[in-house]
Amino acid sequence: MISYDIVVIGGGPAGLAAAVEAGKCGGVSVLVIERDRELGGILQQCIHNGFGLHIFKEELTGPEYAERFIKELNELNIEYKLNTMVIDITSDKVITAVNPKDGLIKIKAKAVVLAMGCRERTRGALNIPGMRPAGIFTAGTSQRFVNMEGYMVGKNIVILGSGDVGLIMARRLTLEGAKVQLVAEVLPYPGGLTRNIVQCLEDYDIPLLLSHTVVEICGKERVEGVVIAKVDENRKPVLGTEKYYPCDTLLLSVGLIPENELSQKAGIMLDPVTGGAVVNESMETSIEGIFACGNVLHVHDLVDYVTEESKNAGRNAVKYVKSEISRGGPKMIAKAKKGVRYIVPQVIRLDNIDKAAVLSMRVDNIYKDSKLVVKIGDKTIKEIKKRYLRPGEMERITINKGALSEASDSVISVEVSEVV
Amino acid sequence: MTDIAIIGAGVVGCSIARELSKYDLKTVLIEKESDVGEGASKANSAIIHAGYDAKPGTLKAKFNVLGNPMYDAISSELDVIFKRVGSLVIALDDDEMQTLHKLYYQGIANGVPDMEIIGGKKVLKMEPNLSKDIKGALYAPTAGIICPMELTVALAENAVDNGVELMPDSKVTDIKRLDSGYRIFMGEKYVDTKYVINCAGLYSDEINNMVAPPQFKIIPRRGQYNIFDKNYGDFVKTVIFPCPSKLGKGILVSPTIHGNLLIGPDAEDLEDKNATNTTLNGLNTIRHGADRSAANIPYKNIITNFAGLRPKPDTDDFVIGESKFAKGFINVAGIESPGLTSAPAIAVYVVGILKDINGGLIEKEDYIPRRRKRIRFEELDDSEKDALIKKDPRFAKVICRCETVTEGEIIDVIRRNVGARTLDGVKKRARPGSGRCQGGFCSPRVIEILARELKCDISDIKKGNHNSYVLIKEDAFPVRAAALGREQCPDQVKSRGSSNMEDGNTQSGSAKGVGL
Numbered sequence: 001m002i003s004y005d006i007v008v009i010g011g012g013p014a015g016l017a018a019a020v021e022a023g024k025c026g027g028v029s030v031l032v033i034e035r036d037r038e039l040g041g042i043l044q045q046c047i048h049n050g051f052g053l054h055i056f057k058e059e060l061t062g063p064e065y066a067e068r069f070i071k072e073l074n075e076l077n078i079e080y081k082l083n084t085m086v087i088d089i090t091s092d093k094v095i096t097a098v099n100p101k102d103g104l105i106k107i108k109a110k111a112v113v114l115a116m117g118c119r120e121r122t123r124g125a126l127n128i129p130g131m132r133p134a135g136i137f138t139a140g141t142s143q144r145f146v147n148m149e150g151y152m153v154g155k156n157i158v159i160l161g162s163g164d165v166g167l168i169m170a171r172r173l174t175l176e177g178a179k180v181q182l183v184a185e186v187l188p189y190p191g192g193l194t195r196n197i198v199q200c201l202e203d204y205d206i207p208l209l210l211s212h213t214v215v216e217i218c219g220k221e222r223v224e225g226v227v228i229a230k231v232d233e234n235r236k237p238v239l240g241t242e243k244y245y246p247c248d249t250l251l252l253s254v255g256l257i258p259e260n261e262l263s264q265k266a267g268i269m270l271d272p273v274t275g276g277a278v279v280n281e282s283m284e285t286s287i288e289g290i291f292a293c294g295n296v297l298h299v300h301d302l303v304d305y306v307t308e309e310s311k312n313a314g315r316n317a318v319k320y321v322k323s324e325i326s327r328g329g330p331k332m333i334a335k336a337k338k339g340v341r342y343i344v345p346q347v348i349r350l351d352n353i354d355k356a357a358v359l360s361m362r363v364d365n366i367y368k369d370s371k372l373v374v375k376i377g378d379k380t381i382k383e384i385k386k387r388y389l390r391p392g393e394m395e396r397i398t399i400n401k402g403a404l405s406e407a408s409d410s411v412i413s414v415e416v417s418e419v420v
Numbered sequence: 421m422t423d424i425a426i427i428g429a430g431v432v433g434c435s436i437a438r439e440l441s442k443y444d445l446k447t448v449l450i451e452k453e454s455d456v457g458e459g460a461s462k463a464n465s466a467i468i469h470a471g472y473d474a475k476p477g478t479l480k481a482k483f484n485v486l487g488n489p490m491y492d493a494i495s496s497e498l499d500v501i502f503k504r505v506g507s508l509v510i511a512l513d514d515d516e517m518q519t520l521h522k523l524y525y526q527g528i529a530n531g532v533p534d535m536e537i538i539g540g541k542k543v544l545k546m547e548p549n550l551s552k553d554i555k556g557a558l559y560a561p562t563a564g565i566i567c568p569m570e571l572t573v574a575l576a577e578n579a580v581d582n583g584v585e586l587m588p589d590s591k592v593t594d595i596k597r598l599d600s601g602y603r604i605f606m607g608e609k610y611v612d613t614k615y616v617i618n619c620a621g622l623y624s625d626e627i628n629n630m631v632a633p634p635q636f637k638i639i640p641r642r643g644q645y646n647i648f649d650k651n652y653g654d655f656v657k658t659v660i661f662p663c664p665s666k667l668g669k670g671i672l673v674s675p676t677i678h679g680n681l682l683i684g685p686d687a688e689d690l691e692d693k694n695a696t697n698t699t700l701n702g703l704n705t706i707r708h709g710a711d712r713s714a715a716n717i718p719y720k721n722i723i724t725n726f727a728g729l730r731p732k733p734d735t736d737d738f739v740i741g742e743s744k745f746a747k748g749f750i751n752v753a754g755i756e757s758p759g760l761t762s763a764p765a766i767a768v769y770v771v772g773i774l775k776d777i778n779g780g781l782i783e784k785e786d787y788i789p790r791r792r793k794r795i796r797f798e799e800l801d802d803s804e805k806d807a808l809i810k811k812d813p814r815f816a817k818v819i820c821r822c823e824t825v826t827e828g829e830i831i832d833v834i835r836r837n838v839g840a841r842t843l844d845g846v847k848k849r850a851r852p853g854s855g856r857c858q859g860g861f862c863s864p865r866v867i868e869i870l871a872r873e874l875k876c877d878i879s880d881i882k883k884g885n886h887n888s889y890v891l892i893k894e895d896a897f898p899v900r901a902a903a904l905g906r907e908q909c910p911d912q913v914k915s916r917g918s919s920n921m922e923d924g925n926t927q928s929g930s931a932k933g934v935g936l
């Protein structure tokens with residue numbers, strides 16, 4: 001068995017940022033394990049630009065963004081293994097991985113950072129009825145085929161779901177000569193970022209059908225068409241509104257699911273809303289010394305925030321190895337209230353907050369001219385006015401340590417208040 | 421001239437082919453699809469039934485009870501996983517309890533061993549997720565579960581190992597009588613044969629009608645299913661049936677051999693023999709049916725749905741035997757449930773018929789009953805895994821993350837006899853794409869391996885049969901073409917400009933380093 005102070009599982013932006021930050025703190029040995037043939041994670045197939053606006057104040061493509069961190073990783077001489085799949089983690093931090101060079105390896109880590117990213121929801125998970133022909137892709141898979149393998153997935157395309165990846169692919173496939181007929185979204189509002197709705201659909205005259213869904217897939221061998229119907233408030237198809245759209249391809253952009261099978265093997269507690277681990281202010285999971293960040297923790301829309309969150313995880317992994325994390329002390333529970341679906345982190349231990357804590361969250365609907373209200377107990381400590389709140393855009397609130405230490409209650413909550 | 425032509429490579433045709441491969445005969449197995457097991461044999465409940473369902477005296481009862489015990493040897497010889505998990509037919513009221521007793525005595529008459537009627541409390545102890553209203557159940561410990569896809573492939577592979585010739589992509593379009601025997605046309609192609617065995621499932625009536633007057637009709641009776649995530653594979657441990665009704669055995673809740681949870685099927689008579697589509701109604705029906713048996717079925721964790729068509733004969737029993745109107749033409753038709761269970765016994769019986777017609781058959785000396793073992797990486801222990809990887813590093817490349825299937829296993833199922841040629845073919849044999857991500861992660865990688873192994877372009881790879889190409893064949897990339905011509909792309913897309921991409925990664929050519 002080999003050993004490292006910190007093992008980072010996943011070499012996407014989350015894993016890279018965590019590793020680089022740990023490396024910068026110094027004094028620890030770090031290993032990054034990546035199952036793909038290169039570092040960078042999902043960014044390597046995101047060849048459009050729009051990454052890094054917050055962190056680098058410039059617009060980079062996905063691979064360019066990743067490259068900055070890969071460069072730092074190399075400058076810090078941080079070790080990494082490619083083509084290496086982690087197949088097991090135990091609660092006492094023994095990692096089992098396989099790769100063609102070393103065979104089956106066991107690694108003992110003092111601290112582990114989980115950064116495995118997410119996977120896409122499928123047609124099966126939506127239980128869409130119909131045939132099962134070729135020509136049904138998740139948006140991310142189609143992105144890989146088009147951007148990395150250099151092959152087209154179809155010519156006449158319908159997209160179900162208005163997640164960001166689907167929107168990006170609507171534009172990408174249009175530019176490559178395909179006809180993207182429409183995007184159907186079951187919710188009454190779009191799932192992706194507004195900038196993507198404008199730049200990927202509106203600019204190309206691709207209609208977005210809100211409150212619509214695919215109710216049947218037709219075609220025995222290749223997709224020949226889909227039936228789309230309107231849905232009611234309960235997202236149930238409305239009888240009589242079905243319309244047949246001939247097409248050869250159906251892309252699905254219907255949500256991402258944090259990839260936590262390994263975390264479950266280790267016995268880590270998951271949050272049923274995020275699908276990711278329950279973590280504290282240090283991004284530490286229910287198992288001491290195992291940290292989580294990025295899309296494996298909760299689905300992000302902007303990679304910049306992944307990077308920030310992951311730096312925090314990396315920094316705290318080092319602290320853990322050096323026994324610098326405070327275990328006792330006052331503790332607060334973060335509660336998502338009216339209009340807010342979840343808050344990450346779920347627990348805040350005040351002794352481990354330097355200057356401020358960042359709460360990440362998503363709302364459950366579109367709100368116009370409203371406020372996010374942060375309360376400790378019944379007392380409002382912060383209000384943030386928002387012209388728009390959208391489920392597709394993650395909200396982040398910074399709470400100063402001062403406000404937290406003065407608290408007289410152990411519950412910090414966030415809710416949406418609609419200002420009239 | 422060949423001795424025997426089997427039409428239809430479902431579990432029945434493949435079982436017969438394997439049984440015949442024990443004898444010194446020239447046998448061809450003709451299949452219209454690109455792979456074996458593309459009909460009812462790939463979309464069913466996967467249960468090896470105990471045998472109490474069918475009326476005593478029917479062929480269904482006879483072959484069910486004969487077939488069931490044969491599965492221990494089959495699974496070991498062919499290296500197909502099979503588990504006798506037992507089945508429970510549950511009763512929710514007194515009427516249903518009466519039905520259980522009838523079933524029990526029917527089972528006794530059929531010769532089913534070890535059955536037992538047990539009380540509600542005991543049932544709930546065995547299966548705590550079942551409905552609290554349960555009064556009792558008929559327990560049959562000999563019922564089992566299997567992977568029908570792997571079974572069919574393994575039967576075919578072993579038959580081919582023993583000299584049977586498989587003809588895929590060959591749809592029988594007509595049959596003409598010869599002086600002795602038959603000429604079977606598959607479009608332009610034909611095969612001359614002494615004997616014909618008609619195992620064409622849904623189409624076995626049409627095949628019969630090519631040489632004889634119509635004696636039976638096959639009605640497609642559809643059944644739909646949902647499969648759930650492996651996290652819920654132990655939701656039930658035995659196969660749970662409701663009390664049977666006119667329409668059949670009812671909607672079951674069952675573990676699958678690969679550790680998923682399965683619910684279905686409904687029963688719907690159709691006209692269209694191609695209607696393997698699922699429907700909103702059908703999926704709702706199985707949900708209601710399953711809810712009657714079990715509480716809290718984890719519907720949020722469905723990973724896929726599918727439908728199968730039972731080849732239902734209007735005679736209500738299997739049609740097995742030499743045609744009265746065509747010498748040497750043997751029907752094995754209308755093999756609906758329990759056809760999977762019955763297949764090995766039917767095969768032995770059909771070979772008996774041939775022996776009679778032919779005046780005996782000569783046994784081969786070099787028949788190999790065993791199929792070369794398949795490697796299942798996930799099931800090995802750590803030291804076995806390590807040893808395997810040291811021998812062949814491709815077993816360290818995990819291609820399917822949900823089912824932990826390695827490149828080595830995929831290459832193996834492509835290179836075997838009756839090897840995989842398509843995405844579905846690989847999935848059938850080694851399971852990549854059957855897990856919770858449904859191929860989102862592995863399909864690009866499996867396509868790459870298929871193209872490499874079959875020495876073709878990845879755009880030539882199909883999902884399944886005939887025209888099911890996954891990718892678009894011709895170059896439809898104006899932006900890439902523009903970039904290759906060093907023109908500015910219309911998108912704000914910038915150059916990848918990443919040194920990381922260039923260093924020897926096995927990217928397929930065109931997208932690499934061209935500013936996209």
Ligand SMILES: Cc1cc2nc3c(=O)[nH]c(=O)nc-3n(C[C@H](O)[C@H](O)[C@H](O)COP(=O)(O)OP(=O)(O)OC[C@H]3O[C@@H](n4cnc5c(N)ncnc54)[C@H](O)[C@@H]3O)c2cc1C
Pocket residue numbers: 009010011012013014015033034035036040041042043046048050051052084085086087115116117118139140143164165168256259262293294295296299300301302303304306
């Ligand atoms: C298809 C897609 C398109 C996106 N487009 C945009 C965009 O346009 N703009 C934007 O700002 N954000 C975008 N995002 C969001 C952003 O890219 C992600 O938030 C970010 O990549 C998440 O980083 P991550 O490191 O958590 O996950 P990932 O980038 O997914 O990285 C996870 C890494 O872990 C590896 N891994 C997983 N399991 C194992 C294991 N068992 N063993 C070894 N390695 C493992 C994976 O191979 C992968 O490299 C997109 C996300 C997706 C999924």
Ligand SMILES: Cc1cc2nc3c(=O)[nH]c(=O)nc-3n(C[C@H](O)[C@H](O)[C@H](O)COP(=O)(O)OP(=O)(O)OC[C@H]3O[C@@H](n4cnc5c(N)ncnc54)[C@H](O)[C@@H]3O)c2cc1C
Pocket residue numbers: 427428429430431432433434450451452453456457458459460461462463464465466467468469590591592593619620621622623624642643644685728729730731755756757758759760761762
């Ligand atoms: C919903 C459902 C649930 C079931 N559950 C069970 C169960 O739990 N247990 C059980 O024991 N049984 C079960 N069965 C029954 C079992 O699946 C079938 O009895 C069995 O698969 C029949 O096998 P087969 O080979 O006769 O038919 P098939 O598998 O349909 O094979 C017929 C083959 O013939 C080919 N063919 C047809 N026409 C031509 C042609 N013109 N030229 C060349 N080839 C042709 C087809 O392509 C096909 O491959 C179930 C069936 C269904 C549909």
